[in-house]
Amino acid sequence: MNTIRIRFHGRGGHGVKTAGRIVGTAAFRAGFQAQDSPVYGAERRGAAVLAFTRIGESAILERGAIEHPDLIVIGDETLLDDPIAQVLAGQQSASAVFVNAESSEAVSQDHRIGPRLITLDVTARTLAALGKASALSAGLAAAAARLIGCIAEEHLLAAVREELEHVEVPAETIAKNVDLARGIFAELPVVELGRVEVADTGEVVAVRHAEVPRSAPSILDTGNAVQRHTGSWRVERPVIDTDRCTRCGICFVRCPDGAIALDEHGYPVVDYDHCKGCMICWQQCPVGGIEREREVRSW
Numbered sequence: 001m002n003t004i005r006i007r008f009h010g011r012g013g014h015g016v017k018t019a020g021r022i023v024g025t026a027a028f029r030a031g032f033q034a035q036d037s038p039v040y041g042a043e044r045r046g047a048a049v050l051a052f053t054r055i056g057e058s059a060i061l062e063r064g065a066i067e068h069p070d071l072i073v074i075g076d077e078t079l080l081d082d083p084i085a086q087v088l089a090g091q092q093s094a095s096a097v098f099v100n101a102e103s104s105e106a107v108s109q110d111h112r113i114g115p116r117l118i119t120l121d122v123t124a125r126t127l128a129a130l131g132k133a134s135a136l137s138a139g140l141a142a143a144a145a146r147l148i149g150c151i152a153e154e155h156l157l158a159a160v161r162e163e164l165e166h167v168e169v170p171a172e173t174i175a176k177n178v179d180l181a182r183g184i185f186a187e188l189p190v191v192e193l194g195r196v197e198v199a200d201t202g203e204v205v206a207v208r209h210a211e212v213p214r215s216a217p218s219i220l221d222t223g224n225a226v227q228r229h230t231g232s233w234r235v236e237r238p239v240i241d242t243d244r245c246t247r248c249g250i251c252f253v254r255c256p257d258g259a260i261a262l263d264e265h266g267y268p269v270v271d272y273d274h275c276k277g278c279m280i281c282w283q284q285c286p287v288g289g290i291e292r293e294r295e296v297r298s299w
Helices: 016-029 077-081 104-110 122-130 137-148 153-166 171-187 250-254 280-284
Strands: 004-011 033-039 048-056 071-074 096-099 116-119 236-240 260-262 268-270 290-294
Touching: 004 016, 004 077, 004 137, 016 033, 016 048, 016 137, 016 153, 071 077, 071 137, 077 104, 096 137, 104 116, 122 137, 122 171, 137 153, 137 171, 153 171, 236 268, 250 260, 250 280, 280 290
Parallel strands: 004 071, 071 096, 096 116
Antiparallel strands: 004 048, 033 048, 236 290, 260 268
């Protein structure tokens, strides 16, 4: 067995880091060497994040980002539309791409995915099992563990328990996540991974620190935040019910991003280009005049 390289993509709050840790812990329990690490990016809910997991029979000497993955796991289908996320980078080396989506047909029509495409609506299964779909870690980990084919169910479930206990998830919720992982693991096939080997020169490269103006991000233009459509970060969206709305303005005042305005009649209007889906407006509405809807594209 050569090194297996798995790259996870998702959004802040999806549990992508924990998914990578679960797979790494499961592999370790199965007797393999394992390495996992996350990249947080903007470090906020909804922002694109990724994580890496490597599995091998001998010591893993690689470090850093996985540029040549054997398996790509995409926890949010909308990331396929985000060129900055680059979720399909290096797909030429991958044997499969897993996408958290209901329909592989819809995904394949809109995006050029060369390797075998496998889809499963992990969000819907998580919502049914837990009553909410904000954390997809157990489901995404189960999908990855099953697809690579070298991790047994018992090791996966033990890793789910261990990693969720580590982040202090309640026992009842852990049990539900274990059942969720068991179901997803049984539902997916094993993929035969091709062996695309990356040359290892054995050379250690010293990375030099640049001067501060070069090494730190510098934003020189003022007032350009509006150009970044953070609405693509949403998992859920608020929908105003004008029949219930009393025009109290609490949602307008409480929105932390100023994404709610009032129209000429005093009714709130959501700017979906910049609403991140924090749902504070839904929590604060005194009359239940705001509904929660799952953010979807081709689901």
